[in-house]
Amino acid sequence: MAVQRLAVGAAPGEPTLRLDDIQGDVLVGLQKDAECFVFFAITDVVVFQQNVRDQVCHVITSTTEVVRREAQIAAAKAAGSTGRLPITGVNLGFTAAGLTKLTGLNLATVAGLDPAFANGASTRANGLGDDLGAWKDPFQAPGPDGVFLVTARTAPEADAAASAVVQGLGSSIAVVWRETGATRPQRGHEHFGFLDGVSQPGVRGLTQRMNPANPDQGLPGQELVWPGEFVFDYPGQPEPAADGSTRKEHQGPNVDPPLAWMRDGSYMVWRRLEQKVLAFRAAVAAESDKLGMDRELVAARMVGRWPSGAPISVAPLQDEPALGADPMKNNDFDFAIDAHQRRCPYAAHIRKTYPRDDLNDAGPPSLAGKAGEASVQTRRLRRAGIPFGPELRDGEAVGTEASRGLMFVCYQTSITDQFEFVQRSWANNPDFVFGKQRPGGGPVTPGHDPIIGQAGGARTMDEPLPNYPAGSLRSTLDLTTQFVDSTGAGYFFMPSLPALRSGPLVGT
């Protein structure tokens, strides 16, 4: 969670966030080394609502509490403690089906409700390239009504805390799926071996400014985003002016909650993404042999970072662990300076999912990437996933690998315009980033995001071979399989704490 320094309290011209009311996972993240997700169906609405009011509400972890815990952890570390504090966190979300049961509303008639959320994850799966047939039964339509997120410092502690919450709800719910993830022995690294959680959008009103050279950033390179992109009833990003320019420090229109009680809530995307580690390694080995490249370099070119987290845009040829570990440096780069993907391929995972100033401008050349970047900032996600499944064991082989991967979580105020847009229009789209030229002229087709891009078959990525610092050798990464497969997903709404205490959601 060193991804942002917190400075609660609004800077002049920025909104004051109602941190007591926003659930803790949304803007900061529940502290965790383990997390149990409990998906449930509501079987008795009235009893469930009463139990939420009486028993669950007061155990939901707010953002204020998460911020307090961050300070507590920092103080313990400063005092030389290396152990983990015995902290548990609980958050709660509902699908559209769950909200319909609780409120009796016909969500189809609610103006402004995100269509992706209203229709549910399973109905959107095809459009994202998911293989619905591979999804676990509980996530097939109609899917669960809600989910508890229960975090702790160990898996047994998360499991025990989750069981206590479930017990408190008695027979008003039926658990349909329950799964616990945990940080890997190589802490913070996902199953392909890369440090995760390095880059997050900063949030105006919450993230401390650490870059004296740029008041629109938290840590150097971490753009500050208006909170309405993640939580309802705050200003969102500014809209571009007629010439395509924007003033980042000017707030955009308020992101109104579609229903009054959705104020201070956020949409959460949950995806159970299996990672085929052996298939990934086999593809990296075959492609590096073909290209005469070092394996680690090929894998780093696919991700856009080295295993340590060091960005290849800054360290193009070899890992620099000190760079990866330094939050003042590991996001301090842009892509427009790398016009011919010599340092980082256009389709590398981090360049596809957050192209920074890479988008071609609609505006005048003098804006140099800035207008494009303004639209990129409306596609940001606050990520909060956790790995699941065992470590790789001897005897596993391609095709018979154990189920392991990432339970991907992200927060936003529009699943359609944020998560789905990034997955569908960027990661899965071989033409994105559009309009790039080869060094000697001629168009570039960047290819798929080689980590999460879904094409239902063969995928390619342009220019795995670095032409750094100059050169124009053409190369293509050919991928015959996907290494990341969705095996379930859900779209949830995370209500504010006041909405869980009283109001139509809980029958008062």
Ligand code: N7H
């Ligand atoms: Fe990604 N990986 O291990 O390769 N991701 N991701 N992701 N991802 C990131 O910056 C990974 C997934 C984003 O701001 C890093 O935290 C894996 C989905 C975004 O520079 C690594 C899976 C989506 C960023 C991985 C997976 C995204 C990001 C670098 C699935 C959204 C920030 C560390 C199993 C559609 C980009 C870091 C930025 C970073 C990996 C899923 C999006 C190492 C294995 C589904 C926005």
